[in-house]
Amino acid sequence: MSTDNQGPIWEVFVQSKPGKPYKHVGSLHAYDKEMAIENARDLYTRRNEGTGIWLVKAEEIVSVKSGDEESYFEPADDKIYRHPTFYNMPEGSKHI
Amino acid sequence: MENSKNLEVFQAKIDAEIKIEPKDWMPDEYRQHLIRQMSQHAHSEVIGMQPEGNWITRSPSLRARKILMAKVQDEGGHGLYLYCATETLGVTREQLIQWLHEGKAKYASVFNYPSPTWADMGAIGWLVDGAAIVNQVSLQRTSYGPYSRAMVRICKEESFHQRQGYEIMATLMEGTAEQKKMAQEAFERWWWPSLMMFGPHDGDSPRSSNAMKWKIKRETNDDLRQQFIDKTIPQAELIGLKIPDANYKLLENGSYETSDIDWDEFWNVIKGNGPCNTQRIKQHAAAHDNGQWVREAAIAYNEKKEQQLKSA
Ligand SMILES: [Fe+2]
Numbered sequence: 001m002s003t004d005n006q007g008p009i010w011e012v013f014v015q016s017k018p019g020k021p022y023k024h025v026g027s028l029h030a031y032d033k034e035m036a037i038e039n040a041r042d043l044y045t046r047r048n049e050g051t052g053i054w055l056v057k058a059e060e061i062v063s064v065k066s067g068d069e070e071s072y073f074e075p076a077d078d079k080i081y082r083h084p085t086f087y088n089m090p091e092g093s094k095h096i
Numbered sequence: 097m098e099n100s101k102n103l104e105v106f107q108a109k110i111d112a113e114i115k116i117e118p119k120d121w122m123p124d125e126y127r128q129h130l131i132r133q134m135s136q137h138a139h140s141e142v143i144g145m146q147p148e149g150n151w152i153t154r155s156p157s158l159r160a161r162k163i164l165m166a167k168v169q170d171e172g173g174h175g176l177y178l179y180c181a182t183e184t185l186g187v188t189r190e191q192l193i194q195w196l197h198e199g200k201a202k203y204a205s206v207f208n209y210p211s212p213t214w215a216d217m218g219a220i221g222w223l224v225d226g227a228a229i230v231n232q233v234s235l236q237r238t239s240y241g242p243y244s245r246a247m248v249r250i251c252k253e254e255s256f257h258q259r260q261g262y263e264i265m266a267t268l269m270e271g272t273a274e275q276k277k278m279a280q281e282a283f284e285r286w287w288w289p290s291l292m293m294f295g296p297h298d299g300d301s302p303r304s305s306n307a308m309k310w311k312i313k314r315e316t317n318d319d320l321r322q323q324f325i326d327k328t329i330p331q332a333e334l335i336g337l338k339i340p341d342a343n344y345k346l347l348e349n350g351s352y353e354t355s356d357i358d359w360d361e362f363w364n365v366i367k368g369n370g371p372c373n374t375q376r377i378k379q380h381a382a383a384h385d386n387g388q389w390v391r392e393a394a395i396a397y398n399e400k401k402e403q404q405l406k407s408a
């Protein structure tokens with residue numbers, strides 16, 4: 001690591017309210033966990049945007065690339081019986 | 097062969113309003129255009145902190161100082177959102193800053209004008225942020241995902257910037273003759289530079305065509321400029337400011353006709369001959385160099401802690 005850099009990139013996830021999922025909001029540079037948390041607070045929650053913050057080093061994230069979409073997500077296409085709208089309900093049935 | 101298929105898929109996504117994401121295939125020209133435009137945008141946010149930072153310690157009240165500090169802090173944040181978004185294109189932060197210091201990357205020319213009075217804080221917030229908002233609202237729909245998302249965030253934060261500036265102008269215009277004069281002069285200093293922020297006429301802008309086809313840009317420079325003019329002239333008139341343009345007039349369609357911009361001045365400031373070009377870069381480079389020991393200390397501290405973890 002050179003001695004004049006901005007530190008590794010961290011991805012920032014913010015929870016807007018208790019009970020809500022954490023949502024990706026952007027990224028930042030920090031040299032360690034503590035600094036990452038302080039920077040995330042100053043950068044992404046200046047206006048009460050959140051009640052919780054998750055941080056993860058960008059290099060630690062595993063993901064499915066856009067180019068792989070077909071082989072990953074296509075198998076779900078022919079399994080429409082996983083959706084409730086697939087089923088025929090008798091005329092007049094309620095609360096189901 | 098491979099490339100033309102990729103290009104087809106890419107353009108089809110753009111046409112269907114599907115955002116391009118960092119790991120998607122994209123033409124190199126699209127990537128380079130974005131790196132140039134987004135880093136220029138990021139640099140503008142950060143360099144833009146200077147003319148206003150200049151007044152923080154001289155604000156006329158505690159209220160005004162708190163507002164100005166919050167505003168300038170937001171601009172720093174905008175710079176950071178945009179640097180991070182630019183880095184998703186495969187360029188490092190260090191590189192972007194180096195290009196700025198070497199003069200290879202530009203920033204908005206408007207920040208090369210000085211801010212000699214308190215009224216300039218009003219004019220900058222109202223006009224410069226006002227013009228930036230028009231541009232940024234349009235860019236929320238840009239085709240590159242990370243850029244678009246940064247714009248949405250930034251737009252949410254901008255509206256207070258413009259309102260605090262207009263409030264300063266309105267307050268001065270209700271004050272003494274001297275205060276009114278100060279406001280009018282600041283208005284005159286910033287009116288034309290803020291119109292220049294939208295860039296040259298579209299016919300004179302060499303990179304417009306692909307930028308529109310690829311939906312990096314959604315509206316033309318001239319359309320955006322007109323939107324700003326039509327919003328701003330009535331605001332100026334409402335508080336008693338005189339438009340520094342002998343030829344402006346209201347048209348039947350509710351839009352305003354104005355004189356053409358002094359394009360010689362525009363190109364001259366872009367070329368580096370504005371009143372503050374040298375000073376702005378010098379100050380940025382000095383701040384960066386003065387922060388080197390902090391970066392070094394932070395790296396050393398982190399290494400020490402990792403060592404302690406390993407030996408524990
Ligand atoms: Fe901004």
Ligand SMILES: [Fe+2]
Pocket residue numbers: 171225254257
């Ligand atoms: Fe702003």
